[in-house]
Amino acid sequence: MPCGKNETTLAPSQIELFLTAIENSGNVDQIREKVNLPVFKVRSALRELEGAGYIEEVNEEYVLTDKGMASL
Amino acid sequence: MSEEQQNPISLPRIGDKAPNFEVNTTQGPVKLEDYKGSWLVLFSHPADFTPVCTTEFVAFQEIYPELRELNTELLGLSVDSVQSHIAWVRNIEENFNTKIEFPVIADLSKEVATKYGMIHPNDSGTEASRAVFVIDDQQVIKSIIYYPLTTGRNMAEIVRLVKALQTTVKHQVSTPANWTEGDDVLVPPPASQQQAEERANDDSVEVIDWYLAKKKL
The missing domain is CATH 3.40.30.10 (Glutaredoxin)
Known part of the structure; x- marks a missing residue:
């Protein structure tokens, strides 16, 4: 590991893209449709965003946390 | 060791x-x-x-x-x-x-x-x-x-391979040597003597011999 670690591997523009897509909640398929990225990338990004506290999964849908909303 | x-x-x-x-x-x-x-x-x-x-x-x-x-x-x-x-x-x-x-x-x-x-x-x-x-x-x-x-590696072969594999899964057929998309495919060989007899007279496929028959998709 190099000298330091970022919160996620996502670029700021990618974080914004996903958080905007999730703004009113959505499941993986709905989010994928909005961000127009391959499904592996969507699953990976959602996992990272959840791990960093931007989103949480509730009943198989993703919603923004307070941190996620504040980031928009 | x-x-x-x-x-x-x-x-x-x-x-x-x-x-x-x-x-x-x-x-x-x-x-x-x-x-x-x-x-x-x-x-x-x-x-x-x-x-x-x-x-x-x-x-x-x-x-x-x-x-x-x-x-x-x-x-x-x-x-x-x-x-x-x-x-x-x-x-x-x-x-x-x-x-x-x-x-x-x-x-x-x-x-x-x-x-x-x-x-x-x-x-x-x-x-x-x-x-x-x-x-x-x-x-x-x-x-x-x-x-x-x-x-x-040969990229055309990798694409051809993926297409052949997906064709096999989708249509339950095999693909012959040098097959490319659009070519005839091979139907599974008969598994019994009765199937072989019926295959030999099957007009829906191109029968070369009872064990080797092609069809178009």
Whole structure:
């Protein structure tokens, strides 16, 4: 590991893209449709965003946390 | 006794469930299960910043759009670091005007390369050889190709292979030698004497002999 670690591997523009897509909640398929990225990338990004506290999964849908909303 | 003799490496085979992995890539952390629902071409290369691998990466990128149209993702792997991969793909973009859009696994621990039998010590030392695993949307290994360090892979064959495998799954047929999309396919051979007799008189297929019959899709 190099000298330091970022919160996620996502670029700021990618974080914004996903958080905007999730703004009113959505499941993986709905989010994928909005961000127009391959499904592996969507699953990976959602996992990272959840791990960093931007989103949480509730009943198989993703919603923004307070941190996620504040980031928009 | 060598280490390999003491701990023989178990290679995955065609028809096996693809071994799981959770890895760092040039596009973030990825798990095999992230690819569920799409086909995957997982390929290894010996090292970043090497000549054959560089030509292969440009060529893999060239077929990536066609693979995506086939619901198939590409995922590269070598035992280099993410930083090395990033520097290399940026170098490729500068030198070849080709942006590498598929992720590349940084398998520094060799965990994935070992699980998939990608390291062939007598040819590639501690690096990965040129392996290709075609994994279907249910995460089952459908085909495996190995090339040595010195020989770059044929991208047209990889695309042809994916199309042939998907055709087999979709239509329950086989594909003959040198088959390409649009060619006739082979129907399964009869499994009983009665089937053979009926096959010989089946007008819906081109019967060359009772065991060899073609049809159009």
